[in-house]
Amino acid sequence: MGIARNRQKKIWITEINDIIRGACGGFLFGIPLLYTMEVWWIGSRANPPIVMLAIALLFVVVFLLNRTEGFKKHKRNCPLYQSITDTVEAMAIGIFCSSFVLILLQEITLELPLKEALGKIIFEGVPFTLGVALANHFLGDTRNSNTQEQTNRKNDGNSEGLSATLADIGATLIGATVIAFNIAPTDEVPMLAAAVSPPWLLVIMASSLVISYGIVFEAGFSNQQKRRQQKGIFQRPLSETVMSYLVSLLAATFMLWFFQQLTFNDPWTIWLEHTLLLGLPATIGGAAGRLAV
Structure with missing residues (x-):
């Protein structure tokens, strides 16, 4: 039984x-x-x-x-x-x-x-x-990695420290830019922002974080075990997810400003709405970028 x-x-x-x-x-x-x-x-x-x-x-x-x-x-x-x-x-x-x-x-x-x-x-x-x-x-799927390989990766992760964190930030910026760069100059983000209420923005933020966490730490994609064992400033699943989300939002804000979708004359609420909406694809792109490091 x-x-x-x-x-x-x-x-x-x-x-x-x-x-x-x-x-x-x-x-x-x-x-x-x-x-x-x-x-x-x-x-x-x-x-x-x-x-x-x-x-x-x-x-x-x-x-x-x-x-x-x-x-x-x-x-x-x-x-x-x-x-x-x-x-x-x-x-x-x-x-x-x-x-x-x-x-x-x-x-x-x-x-x-x-x-x-x-x-x-x-x-x-x-x-x-x-x-x-x-x-x-x-x-790929790495859930069946053998114990010796995981041990070696853990030892490698302990020696990475700050460099691992910086590599994650760079990979997040690259991935976020690749996915969101073609979306930032379009009219879709302002259209979506016009229909979204402030409480709904919290739902979008939570969804962005959950999807990012799932892609990097739960889906079993490449290097998942290595990511869980890395040692660095933000090298824990929850802290890394939050840090990468903030980096993705920063990248989204810059792209919106670069394409003049946001100006310094706009209210802060406009900046927040547009950034959080573009932050969803940017965060997913950032998660994809972290899978590559």
């Missing part, structure tokens, strides 16, 4: 890890397109046959990806039914994540007609779902 219970527990833990890794991959790949108003409009105007065609095509693409290496750790040439269930699960994760962010950005509200909401979710869900399917292939 105890062995069966432990086995069932391991199955659930593995499933949860797969879902977290897939969702984080979706955020990494899908977040830039969510700040594109043209996709919002295309989705809201799409007819049901076009939406169904998009779902069918997405299913085929994700199914083919799962036959090679999807977001779960299966052996290649797994049974057909396994690839089908993985495809359905990947699409569900992608659609859920895109729905969550669209609600977070107030692009889906209770007043929006169901047809328009579904169109937005499906069209924005395409890059999210592809990110879910490709997460394992491009970003």
Whole structure:
């Protein structure tokens, strides 16, 4: 009985890890397109046959990806039914994540007609779902690292100190810039800021922190064990996440000022709203940058 219970527990833990890794991959790949108003409009105007065609095509693409290496750790040439269930699960994760962010950005509200909401979710869900399917292939899974390798990394981490912290700051700035630089000069951020209330900004801040933490420390991507064992000024999961979020916000503020989306004549509330909204993709980019160091 105890062995069966432990086995069932391991199955659930593995499933949860797969879902977290897939969702984080979706955020990494899908977040830039969510700040594109043209996709919002295309989705809201799409007819049901076009939406169904998009779902069918997405299913085929994700199914083919799962036959090679999807977001779960299966052996290649797994049974057909396994690839089908993985495809359905990947699409569900992608659609859920895109729905969550669209609600977070107030692009889906209770007043929006169901047809328009579904169109937005499906069209924005395409890059999210592809990110879910490709997460394992491009970003890898390091949860099964052996003990000796972890020990060596821990010893290396103890000697890094300040240099590890500076490397994280640099990687965060680079990643945040790569993801958010193309969003900063557009009209999407002011449009979104006009619809967001102050309490909702707190939700965006919390979501940014949770997603960043999940990508770097919970999804099982490359160098995750090494990151947990590094020793430095902010080299702990929570402190590093907060520090990197502040660095990403600083980068977002500079980019908005650089593209003259913010000026020194604007009220501080405008600066805060715009920075926090651009801070979401910047934080995700910063998390991706930290995965590379």
